Amino acid sequence: MRRAIFPGSFDPLTNGHLDIIKRSLPLFDEIIIAVLNNVDKHPMFSVRERCSMLKAILPEISNSKCCLTIESFSGLTADFAREREATAIVRGIRAVSDYEYELRMALMNRRLEPAIETVFLMAAEEYSYVSSNLMKQVFELGGRVEGLVPQFVEEKMREKLSKK
Ligand code: PNS
Numbered sequence: 001m002r003r004a005i006f007p008g009s010f011d012p013l014t015n016g017h018l019d020i021i022k023r024s025l026p027l028f029d030e031i032i033i034a035v036l037n038n039v040d041k042h043p044m045f046s047v048r049e050r051c052s053m054l055k056a057i058l059p060e061i062s063n064s065k066c067c068l069t070i071e072s073f074s075g076l077t078a079d080f081a082r083e084r085e086a087t088a089i090v091r092g093i094r095a096v097s098d099y100e101y102e103l104r105m106a107l108m109n110r111r112l113e114p115a116i117e118t119v120f121l122m123a124a125e126e127y128s129y130v131s132s133n134l135m136k137q138v139f140e141l142g143g144r145v146e147g148l149v150p151q152f153v154e155e156k157m158r159e160k161l162s163k164k
Contacts (some may be wrong), residue, residue: 002027004088004119007034007077010050011043012153013057014135016127020092021068022061023121030067032084037074044136044160047072057150077105078112089118094128 006024010017010033024031033054037047045053054070062068073080081089089109091102106118123130127148135145139157146154 001029002088003030003032003084003086004028004090005032005034005077005081005084005086006090007036007073007080009036009038009041009043009132010054011041011045011132012050012135012149012157013053014127014130014132014149014153015147016092016094016123016130018057018061018150019124019127020090020121024090024119025061025063025066025068027119028066028088028090030069031090032086033068033070034077034080035070035072036077037072039074044157049156053153053156056152076112078109078116081109081116082113087116089116091118091120092123093120094123094130 004024004027006021008017021031021033035047035050035054043050051070051072058068058070077089089106091106093099093102102120109116109118130148135149136157139145140161145157149157
């Protein structure tokens, strides 16, 4: 049984995240999309909203060979991965600029849990500049994020903005 976790903030989910999830499907029997409950940040969406957006999109990306589930977690990613008996942590790399941060996290996670490997997948070129933070910033300033986040997520972002 090859079980992996794909941890992140997913605030909000982008097409870059979906690209990485799709690429990881053939590699594992089970992937847990692990939504970090980060108390010290000011998220656009609550953890519950982020999880339900991911759940809504699951039927579009699932395949019959890999079981995809969504969970939220608090604390260390390495602890969550061990508790779920995962053997891998999936992370996406977009550009060289991601490498240093990701390397530090991977090495720290390895130190915390030597049996768990971090698996890096390269994002598609068209999403190489897409990050949740950039999407929020552009959207809040009236820019278009069409094609960079799922349409459903864009609608939820619009709803959020209208309530501000
Ligand atoms: O999508 P993000 O925000 O880049 O994801 C970052 C995430 C959630 C993977 C990272 O912040 C994380 O693992 N946080 C949990 C706390 C933790 O384990 N910190 C030490 C990492 S070495």
